[in-house]
């Protein structure tokens with residue numbers, strides 16, 4: 391084990407790191423973490439890289455989604471199952487409409503750390519450290535809860551392990567059989583106002599499945615699902631403790647998740663996060679906001695994907711509905727002209743957040759949809775592949791984003807506003823989006 395090795399990224403400035411009050415407690419927690427077994431295998435990361443290679447070439451579509459911030463108290467069978475169910479239902483619709491494989495990646499089993507715009511939060515004249523995710527401190531607004539505690543990094547590992555264990559059981563144990571997933575979609579179409587608009591598409595899928603059944607086709611692929619985990623690689627001490635040398639190849643892998651991404655606030659070219667990402671072999675995502683320059687994008691490719699390996703690098707663009715049609719074309723055009731072929735996916739969430747009159751941080755379903763539309767238009771116009779979507783969602787009936795077929799109004803937001811960070815699409819809004827993106831994909 392290479393616990394004591396000093397890695398190149400550890401001497402560079404790292405943005406958004408917690409201010410741990412007790413260095414000795416941190417060292418102890420990290421030493422424990424470094425001795426724990428991997429959460430994912432290097433070979434699985436390679437498998438995902440190969441799948442994403444197909445996305446880069448235009449032969450597959452990527453669906454990446456899950457909570458903005460997972461929470462330790464969300465690690466329950468019911469919660470994980472409903473999130474997974476929603477993702478699989480979305481994937482089934484997209485697979486049919488796109489007629490290509492859909493690569494399924496959860497923001498799950500490790501999405502416990504959040505970058506924040508301010509280091510502190512003030513309420514009623516009291517200032518405390520900001521909540522940085524369950525991996526660092528507690529959501530509750532008290533001095534005890536907001537104090538960063540490195541023991542939480544171990545809880546993050548355990549929560550990730552428990553989640554991944556259940557995800558693996560669900561996806562390989564027959565629970566996620568495509569015919570079952572389709573039946574859930576039929577329920578959505580039959581029983582909700584949002585779903586009724588998609589009766590035709592659901593009927594087409596039903597016919598396709600019946601036809602295969604009649605022909606005696608019952609492929610093994612119907613019974614099990616390939617599903618991958620991902621999270622933002624934010625707290626570098628945690629990611630470093632889970633970065634190991636792969637015995638097959640001698641290369642470094644971050645075995646905390648299959649894919650990790652670098653966020654909009656930590657993608658500095660001379661910073662520790664990009665250096666870290668450049669040294670591991672996992673598939674890497676990078677968020678690109680509306681201020682991204684062509685030079686930055688090209689340098690990121692140089693740093694993270696010098697071999698131009700399809701599937702190695704995913705650009706997750708999050709421009710905002712009002713900006714995507716202006717800002718994205720030049721980036722895509724110049725990157726393509728450079729000979730690079732990253733995966734391009736659309737995060738229609740983070741450029742469209744605003745504060746409602748009620749004080750809730752929210753997003754409009756129509757803005758989310760419009761950014762995806764703009765993303766498709768830009769790629770179609772340039773002849774590049776709109777490779778997928780990256781969304782914040784939950785399987786629960788929360789009221790955090792406004793709009794959608796079963797319309798959530800601003801005045802409903804308080805009813806079930808449960809997110810620990812950003813507003814998520816609820817179950818119905820997520821399925822609604824999948825059907826609409828499916829229609830978009832078919833042109």
Ligand code: PEP
Nearest residue numbers: 458653654655677708740
């Ligand atoms: C996120 O994905 O939750 C996030 C913070 O995104 P971004 O880095 O794009 O702001």
Ligand code: MN
Nearest residue numbers: 458782811812
């Ligand atoms: Mn978020």
